[in-house]
Amino acid sequence: MSAAQKRQTAAFFILGFATMLVVIPIILTMAYVVFKGIGAVNWSFLTEAPRNGMKEGGIFPAIVGTIILIIGTMIFSLPLGVLAAIYLVEYAKDNFFTRLIKLSVVNLSGVPSIVYGLFGFGLFVLFLRLGTSILAGSLTLAIMSLPVIITATKEALESVPASFREISLSLGATKWQTIRNCVLPYSIPGILTGTVLSLSRAAGETAPILFTVAAFYLPRLPHSVFDQAMALSYHLYAIATQVPNIPPKISFATAFVLIALVFLMNLGSIILRARFRKKKLW
């Protein structure tokens, strides 16, 4: 074997090893959770409220709470994020101020979630007097999701070839008509991916909802958007660390349901994206 071939073999080995190092712990974690938890997941676990200090019963209110929070987050962050990205890509002039905003947006996605949690607590819960509520929690999660949605939308818009805009403009379309007819339809797959990614992150986060919405033990469904709610992530945190003598299989089953929920969301977006991608023609 020549020296170049040896180096090639070594490089492949290192690259493969690095990949394995990333993939194996994820698979092991998932397998462990599924293996330990799936036995406790049954119909009554999914559809009943917790009982007896959360030691028995199901997690129905937490599932509903998480789903409501995901929807609430999407309602606030998706339109705002897409509109902001459209402005940044299509309208804003390329100057120092715009570049500063773009840089800040990218950096915001690296801010620790507990910071968003405290910010949301200060702004929505206290200052705007929304109290610990679904509204305050959704808004906090929405703010956390915005940077990812804006960045993804921005990239999706930028990847639409300039010629698509040119034809439309050359026919006398306004900028907005052009965006609406010739740019947005082709950016939907990218926007969708970014949105689902950031919403699945929001679904799993505990810190942002800790002070803004999460109820420790509320074995009923919320009555309105001003009500508190249980959520899977926080419920998991609570039963795993705050309540003694919880059967471990309940914690694992809760974790399993949370993972399954996120997985289903991602699956849905993959299917939708595949449909839209057939339209993509460049």
Add this chain to the structure above:
Amino acid sequence: MDKAVIETIRLNLYYGDFLALEEVNIRIHRHRITAIIGPSGCGKSTLLRCFNRMNDLVESTKVEGQILIEGEDILSDKMDLISLRKKVGMVFQRPNVFNLSIYDNLRFGLRIHRMMSEKKKIDEAVQNALEHVGLWDELKDRLKKNARTLSLEQQQRLCIARVIILKPDIVLLDEPCSTLDPVSTLKIEELLRILKRDYTIVIVTHNMQQAARVSDETAFMHLGKLIEFAGTAEIFSNPKEKLTENYISGRFG
């Protein structure tokens, strides 16, 4: 007859610091085909894109001088780009039909300009435009089919139809045949000769034979300057400038 439809007066255009057009004075006449030829990067497409202000899309562009279209200064701040581009249509190098049906491709312009609302009128306009570009007989039974399923030549014809359905005065074509085979190219040229009865046509081409075949007047550009502009026969048989002669005899470019 001498009245120019498009006239530029001492036109300079900069991309940033780069001077892409220098002191261009040209008068383009009604119902004629004017070809702009020259080597790559000579500014011929840039000049063409001045006439419907597509250069505005490039952020660092600066234009000096005047461009008059039917006597109106289109570089003025008051110029309405929407009506300008409706009046001065453009066909691009690649047949860039929308990923929509043939019918919707043609309806797009009508819709954005809110020109017609009655279905009967729109159908009529669509038929008219397709007849004009010689596509009606082939396509009348499949107007709902996606335009991208057509051949490249048909797509380019459709692009021309999409422009003329808006009833422009001027049609600009930017190397419209560069992605087509020779037979399709000849057919498009034939179409241009028919269209010149109703429209003023300006065509940019890197194909000298095409300019010789199709145009009435030819402009030769080099390094951002308009070197020579005269009747096509004259340019090709008896060029006045040495540069023009070298170019058309194939010595550079």
